[in-house]
Amino acid sequence: MDELWARASSSVTTDVSVASAKQYTHVVVGCGLAGLTVAVRLSEDSSNTVLCIEAGGDSRTDSRVQSLGAYGQAFGSSLDWSFKTTSQASTGTTKTIHAGKTLGGSTAINGGSWGRPDRSQIDGIGSLGNEGWSWDDLETFMKKSENSHAPNSAQSSAGAQWDSDAHGTSGPLDISFPPSMYSGPQQPAFVQGLSQALNVTQVADLSSGDVTGVVAYTQDSILPDGDRVRVSSATAYLSPVESSRSNLVVLLNYRGISIKWASGSGARATGVVAKSSATGPSTTFGASKEVIVAAGALRSPVFLESSGIGDSSILSKIGVSTKVNLPGVGRNLQEQTMNSIGTPSGSYDFGGDGPSNVIAFPNIYQLMSNASDVRSWIEANMNDWAQAQANGGFVISKESLLKQWNNTLTLLFDKKVGAVEFFGDSGYPAGGFGIDTWQMLPFSRGSIHATSASGFSRSTINPNYFSVPADMQITVAGLRGARKVLKSNAVSQALGQSESVPGFQLIPDGSNSGRYDRWASWVLDPNAGFSSVAHPIATCSMLPEADGGVVGSDFLVYHTQNVRVVDASVLPTQISAHLSATLYGIAEKAASVIAAAA
Incomplete structure (x- = not known):
């Protein structure tokens, strides 16, 4: 463990003078999962010199990070962006x-939960106009990231x-079953209860x-022989190479502010402007x-807008000249919502200390006896709903959203993918x-936009x-x-x-496990919702x-131009999955695409 979490100084620095002393072929904004x-993949080619700029610090030796058992302790701390939404119309x-x-x-x-979506969902990304995107293709890259460990006896x-x-079993990312995984009565009871109550069957992996079904034990991004030692993109990709790879620099505590553009009318980036604080000096x-x-779904669109890429009417409000008028930037935001139901503590023993790793993905027919009628109701109303989303500025047009929703309906009702996670x-x-x-596949769309540059x-x-x-219909059905x-x-x-x-x-x-209006009120309760x-x-x-x-199938x-x-x-x-496994595959695919374009 000490070796894994030891931090060498050659690649990782907080000294901007060290980072600015080098010339780079590639600058990456955000040193998270994808970044x-x-x-690291681009730096495997010694002819590349790569800088990764990270707004936060190095927390690899922080106890709130090292152990997956400490999950939640970092929330609300300096390690958490703690993004705040606007006041929501549904709750106030x-x-x-x-x-x-x-x-x-x-x-x-x-x-740290690990799993991939139904193959039809990745194929669905391709059907939305992304040539070359399919399960068979992306699975190769998802496996490339993994060093998955079989369960012990x-x-x-x-x-x-x-x-x-x-x-995959030769990638950088250790994926393992928890050494202290729960073995108490709650695990088999949950699996059996799903079968009895909803006819949800067990799947192996x-x-x-x-993956539509229930898995008794899932893998997590942890070491196979440690005490729930977390494996992050930092420990898996960066730690093994940071002391030996001189063509890779990671600059901490600096925030990418905007893109530096070449002069002229073409949109060619020549670098990135970064700062350590709002009032500090900038470095290009x-x-x-x-x-x-690679700053994440709630930072990347803001960075693009600050760089002059986005809806020109929004850019003008923050005093940024338009470099590329691209109205989709910051729109189409999709986020899931969670409610928890439960029983009080009893006399039974959990049989371990986790982390929790029994997960189910029931389909829409297992949750709704009237699923076909619900589909007809959605189809009868979605034209008006899509128009309302477009009128609110959350998507660029009714027609574009209807294409996505038709794909969602196919997945939910024809492919029978997981509609809800338990x-x-x-x-x-x-x-x-x-x-x-x-609910896994929300129909509601939102937005995020910069308020200044x-x-x-x-x-x-x-x-x-x-x-x-x-x-709400699907959420209540899940509850x-x-x-x-x-x-x-x-x-x-x-x-x-x-x-x-x-x-x-x-x-x-x-007779129906609770009135709809009671469940809906509880979901939206301002204090306990x-x-x-x-x-x-x-x-x-x-x-x-x-x-x-905003990007084509090649991430451009x-x-x-670049x-x-x-x-x-x-x-x-x-x-219908936790995101990490899929995102590692996407990042591996992107690295391959970028390397091939060099």
Whole structure:
């Protein structure tokens, strides 16, 4: 462990004079999941010199980061951007979206859960106008990132399963089953309860591309033989090479402010302007080949706008001259919402100390007995809903959004992908067992835009939660389903407890597991309602420009010669999975594309 977390000084620095003393072929803005993956891969070619600029510091030796068991302790700290939304029309309150402000980005503070979406969802990205994007193609790059470890004999005996064909075993990123994984009665009871209540069947591996079902034990981004030692993009990609790779520099505590453009009418980047504080001096770092923007879904669009790329009407408001009029920048924001139901603590033993890793993805038909009628209702209303989203400025047109929604309907109702996630939460509430529940593919769209060109002003983030009625319908269906699981014979007998959150006094049960209006009111309660899942995407969508796209299938920003975006912002639609495994694959693919273009 000490070797993994030891930090050499040759590549990582806080001294701007050290970073500015070199000339670079590539400058990467943001040293999180995607930024470090791309930077390290590009630096494998000794003819490249790569600078990665990170707004946060190096937290690799911080106890809140090192152990996955410390998940949540970094929230609200200096390691967290703690993005605040605008007051939401659905609740009258703001929400917080957590994101890592440190080397490794959110991989340094997230829950570490590992899994990929249904293969049809990656194929769906290709069908939206992205040539060359498919499951078969991206799976190669997802495997390239992995060093996946099979369960040991004890873990296999407890029920852990692993599909060797679904994983890479020679990549930089260790993916393992927790040595201290739970083996108590809550694990098999959850799996059996899903079968009894919703007819959800068990699948072996959440990385197989066929993931609609429940997995008793999932892998996490942790070392195989440590005490839940986190593996982040910083420890996996950077730590092994930082002391030996002289053509890679990582500058900490500096924020990318804007792109430096070559003179003339063409949009060719020559570097990046960076600052350590709003009032501090600026430093320009030259890039002879490319600038890669990897600041995350809630920072990359703001950086582009500050650089003159975006909707010209928005740029004029912040005093920035338009370099590329690209109205899709900052639009199409999609974020998931979570509510948790649960039982109080009982006399049973969890059989370990986690982390929690039993996950289910039921499909729409398992949650709704009237799913076909719901589809007809959505289809009858989505023209008006899409127009309202366009009128609000959240997408560039009704027609562009309808293309995305038709893809979503195909995935939900024809491909039967996971509509909702059930995350078995050992320890919530207060030592009990709960089910964290969230809709995977929201219809609502939001936006994020810069409020100034300083790079340090708070941006306007409006996820526009529950602005499309279909989202609440699916959310309530998920919560009703989760209640049924807790009421199942398997769970109630194993745990000996009944639901306490929200509880039957607040939402009486009835024939349909609680009235719709009661559930909806609880979801939107300003004090105890939903929280952000912190999976924002799509603010620099990979789509045709006419459909609100910001980058093409090669990650190149439209109408620029050498600016690319590589992070969650390019995903055009949500997926039925935690994001990390897919994003590592996207970053590996981007690194390959950029290297080939050199």
